[in-house]
Amino acid sequence: MSQQNAVEVIDVSKNFGVFQALRSVSFDIQENEFFTMLGPSGCGKTTLLRMMAGFETPDTGSLRLQDRDIVDIPPHKRRVNTVFQSYALFPHMSLEQNVAFGLENLGWDKARIKARVGEMLERVHMDQFAKRKPAQLSGGQRQRVALARALAPEPQVLLLDEPLSALDLKLRQAMRDELRSLQRDTGITFVFVTHDQEEALDMSDRIAVLGSGEVQQIGTPSQIYEEPVNRFVADFVGETNFFDVDVLEANDNKAKVRTPFGQVIEIPAPVDVSRGKATLSIRPEKLNLGDQVQGIDFTAEVRHKHYLGGYTHYVLDAGGTEIRASRRNASREGDTISVGSQVHVGFVQNSARVLAS
Amino acid sequence: MSDTAHTAHASAGASPARRRPLNLAYLGLLPSWLIMGFALLLPILIVAAVSVSTRGAYGGFEWGFDLTGYSQILFNEGWEGEMEFTPQYLIIILRTIVLAALTTLLCLVLAVPVSYFIAQQSSSRKALLVYLVTLPFWMSLILRVYAWMIILGKDGPLPRFLEVFGAPSGLSLMYNDGATLAAMVYTYIPLMVLPVFASIEKLDGTLIEAAHDLYGNRWVTLRRVILPLTAPGIISGAILVFVPALGAVLEPILMGGGKQMMMGSLIQLQFGGGRNWPFGSAIAVMLLVFVMIVLIILALRAARKEAAA
Secondary structure, three states, X not given: OOOOEEEEEEEEEEEEOOEXXXXXXXXXXXXXXXXXXXXXXXOOHHHHHHHHXXXXXXXXXXXXXXXXXXXOOOHHHOOEEEEOOOOOOOXXXXXXXXXXXXXXXXXXXXXXXXXXXXXXXXXXXXXXXXXXXXXXXXXXHHHHXXXXXXXXXXXXXXXXXXXXXXXXXXXXXXXXXXXXXXXXXXXXXXXXXXXXXXXXXXXXXEEEEEEOOEEEEEEOXXXXXXXXXXXXXXXXXXXXXXXXXXXXXXXXXXXXXXXXXXXXXXXXXXXXXXXXXXXXXXXXXXXXXXXXXXXXXXXXEEEEEEEOOOEEEEEEEEOOEEEEEEEEOOOOOOOOOOOOOEEEEEEOHHHOEEEEO | OHHHHHHHHHHHOOHHHHOHHHHHHHHOOHHHHHHHHHHHHHHHHHHHHHHOOEEOEOEOEEOOOOOHHHHHHHEEEOOOOOXXXXXXXXXXXXXXXXXXXXXXXXXXXXHHHHHHHHHOOOHHHHHHHHHHHHHHHHOOHHHHHHHHHHHHOOOOHXXXXXXXXXXXXXXXXXXXXXXXXXXXXXXXXXXXHHHHHHHHXXXXXXXXXXXXXXOOOHHHHHHHHHHHHHHHHHHHHXXXXXXXXXXXXXXXXXXXXXXXXXXXXXXXXXXXXXXXXHHHHHHHHHHHHHHHHHHHHXXXXXXXXXXXX
């Protein structure tokens, strides 16, 4: 392997009382990567991040930071910095004092600290507020200072614990771009924790989807979205429709299945799918409605319609199974389907996916 | 309420009706004003008045205006009416201030780790530990000081324990400044623990994590994050310990054996055996003024900090 790993998580388990937070989790995070740990609350993502920072220790297994075991190294000796969810800026210090804190502890000389603090505050557009206290800032501004403070000591890895969750929608969008460009410019490995799948898909080089203390899937955003390996990932990332299907034949990432609507089709499937009962997953936007239908075809009744401007979402009833479909309103006349009517629904074979039940 | 006031106003047709309920509301404060007046202000005024009175021939005092009580703090009147500088009372005052300051410092050094420990416990254990800290208050101070006399006294548990490490037998640790200090720290430490605990508990734990994350070791974290952010609790704890420690009477007499006079026992003596009420009152007023000055300085500093934040 040519590229060095920034972080290696090796067979890590952690229990809190009877609650199993992590069950033998292993993965690598590469150098200069924007890596996201995505999952619902309680999936263990924050516990893993706190282990990398040094605030938790694994019950079993080990963690390596640039080929060095760090389990027994206290937080203040790890070249890792954290952007906390609540920002955790020191309220009694000015912004420049906050940013300088880590550099002073590293023993940098005064002139170098001053230059670095100025540079970092400028980088996050907060240089004109250097003398202010955190209480005088808005949430977005505090976020920027927290970033500057964590990046100033040039950590080997930057840990971000749901840093955008406290911001309003507009600001969150802007901060995504900001974070992404900061990561590219600095070349520092970012490990980002979130429960927001859109954030994860938007910013990450790779995503680890965590569920019930285990890694469910690791891959690029499009792999996670288009090729989920199990029901959990397909369900948690984006919206999807599930149908029960019978697998007649399975081999080589393909499975021949009989749909509830009678057709026998061959569609993509991960390796763990075998003959018998399985689940077919198809995303709402991959269903075609009305006269656009191509590929697999069945009819359904329109139950509800949600007009959202750019898109219209439909809730359909196909022989007792609820289906969600969405259609882009490409032209003004596009929306001719009315509630209560029967429509043709269809999808092309390779846009669906068979998953083990 | 504003509705009924409005209709009453309309029917009466007089404008002052609007203010009347407010005036009545002030009457509700009367009990507190009475308590403040009779229990706090009046005694202070009496002491101040006595301090500028003339000493009675057989104890007590006679009304008048005489500053002898104050001049006696520093000067002694000789046989021929000449004023001689006498440092003996000044020494007592300074010794008292040093003892109170040492008590405050020791209480602080002990209270910070204790409070930190309590703050990290689960909420049910927190409640129990805070209750245990306040437990000594349920017992009479005299009993508690006598307990210390037994612990430190001849054949007491502590000297016996020290004998194991080669201390001479029959050792007594009683009747010295150290014994006084030990009892003082013991007496006043709950007054330090409670406010310090309250401010440490309010402290956001992620700030401590952030300090460690930014390469701060324990000492740096304590000095630059924990102490500055818990300063309000530490200051109120210091006031709560320092002020009563200045006036402590029981501990210096019982534990110190009365060998070393303190301000509290000096004042007491003037109203008893010394039969010099104006002098006793003058020392009391001086003590009061000293404490007020300290408190005003601290309050001004706190206000300035608040304004800066």
